[in-house]
Amino acid sequence: xxxxxxxxxxxxxxxxxxxxxxxxxxxxxxxxxxxxxxxxxxxxxxxxxxxxxxxxxxxxxxxxxxxxxxxxxxxxxxxxxxxxxxxxxxxxxxxxxxxxxxxxxxxxxxxxxxxxxxxxxxxxxxxxxxxxxxxxxxxxxxxxxxxxxxxxxxxxxxxxxxxxxxxxxxxxxxxxxxxxxxxxxxxxxxxxxx
Ligand code: AMP
Numbered sequence: 001x002x003x004x005x006x007x008x009x010x011x012x013x014x015x016x017x018x019x020x021x022x023x024x025x026x027x028x029x030x031x032x033x034x035x036x037x038x039x040x041x042x043x044x045x046x047x048x049x050x051x052x053x054x055x056x057x058x059x060x061x062x063x064x065x066x067x068x069x070x071x072x073x074x075x076x077x078x079x080x081x082x083x084x085x086x087x088x089x090x091x092x093x094x095x096x097x098x099x100x101x102x103x104x105x106x107x108x109x110x111x112x113x114x115x116x117x118x119x120x121x122x123x124x125x126x127x128x129x130x131x132x133x134x135x136x137x138x139x140x141x142x143x144x145x146x147x148x149x150x151x152x153x154x155x156x157x158x159x160x161x162x163x164x165x166x167x168x169x170x171x172x173x174x175x176x177x178x179x180x181x182x183x184x185x186x187x188x189x190x191x192x193x194x
Contacts, residue, residue, distance in 0.1 A: 001034060001099045001100050001129075001176065001177060002033075002034065002035060002099055003034065003035040003036070003037050003059075003061070003097060003098050003099055004029060004034050004035070004036065004037065004098060004099065004100050004101070004102055004176070005036075005037040005038065005094050005095070005097070005098030005100070005101045005102070005117075006025070006026075006036055006037070006038045006046075006049050006101075006102050006103075006104060007038075007039070007101065007102070007103045007104070007106065007109075007110045007113040007114055007117075008022060008038075008044070008045040008046055008049060008103065008104035008105065008106045008110055009044045009045045009046070009104070009105055009106030009107055009109075009110055010039075010041055010043050010044040010045075010046060010073075010106070010107075010109060011043075011044045011045070011106075011107065012044050012045055012048065013045070013105055013138075015136060017135055017136045018045060018104075018105050018135055018136070018138070019045065019048055021104065021105075021133060021135040021136075021169065022045040022048040022049045022052070022104055023048050023049075023051075023052045024052070024169050025049060025052070025102070025104065025133060025169045026048070026049040026050065026051070026052025026053040026055075026056070026058075027052045027053070027055070027056045028169050028170060028173060029053055029058060029173075030052070030053045030054075030055075030056035030057055030058025031056060032173060033058075034058070034173075035053075035058060035059035035060070035061060035079075036049065036050060036053045036058065036059065036060040036061065037061050037062075037063065037094050037097045037098040038050060038060070038061075038062060038063075038094070039062065039063065039064060039090070039094070039109075039113075040062025040063055040064035040068075040074050040075055040078065040081055040082075041062075041064070041068070041073050041074065041075060042073065042074065042075040042076065043073060044106075045104055045105065045106065046075075047075060049104070050062070050075050050078065054077060054078075054079075059079045059080075060075075060078050060079050061078065061079055061080045061081075061082070061097060062074065062075055062078045062080070062081045062082065063081075063082045063084060063090045063093045063094045063097070064081065064082070064083060064084070064090065065083070065084055065085060065086055065087055065089070065090055066083055066084070066085060069083055091113060091116060094113075095117060095120070095126065095128075098128065099128055100128050100129040100130070100131070100176050101114075101117050101128065101129070101130045101131070102130075102131045102132070102133060102172065102176070103131070103132050103133070103139075104133045104135065105133075105135055105138040105139070111142075114130075114132070117130055118130060118159075118162060118163065121159075121162050122159045122162070127181040127182055128181065129164060129175075129176045129179040129181070130162055130163055130164065131163070131164040131165070131166070131172045131175060131176050132163055132164070132165045132166075132172075133166065133167070133169065133172055134165050134166065134167045135167065136167075137167075139165070143165065146160060146163065147160070164176060164179060
């Protein structure tokens with residue numbers, strides 16, 4: 001795995017654990033020779049991860065729409081900055097550039113990016129590994145909802161299994177590296193499923 005795309009908050013959150021986990025995760029990526037692909041912001045946990053990757057001698061590639069550059073939200077010291085026109089182009093390019101995806105704590109933007117990439121995997125559009133760094137149980141309510149989707153028959157168990165979860169950065173990176181790229185069972189197997 002050469003490059004990992006990290007989705008995370010444009011805020012740092014209230015708990016110091018979130019900032020510390022983002023810093024640790026970025027440093028570990030650089031130690032393992034994994035480049036960062038991300039939303040290019042200098043703010044929030046995004047900025048913390050990017051600074052940690054760059055500080056440990058790693059590569060950080062940002063993809064940002066012009067509108068956010070105009071608001072001076074782009075990180076100034078990246079290895080490479082791709083400026084695109086729309087949020088849709090940004091997500092597509094981040095997905096193309098990366099070999100896997102990880103979400104760290106964040107809000108709507110993080111959830112949007114995570115669920116879009118899960119949805120694309122569910123539809124068989126890519127077979128790249130997807131992980132969740134569950135810092136201080138931050139994602140427990142989201143995981144409870146995902147399990148609820150399975151028990152209520154809105155999500156197949158094998159699609160739930162696409163989401164690799166660990167509270168520990170090293171453990172999560174190991175899980176991502178071990179995951180074999182497999183195209184998932186297509187969501188629509190027969191008309192009964194619709
Ligand atoms: P949120 O979780 O709502 O803070 O949104 C964070 C995610 O959305 C990041 O992974 C970014 O790709 C994107 N994003 C949201 N706000 C910004 C920003 N100010 N600058 C750059 N990217 C952002």
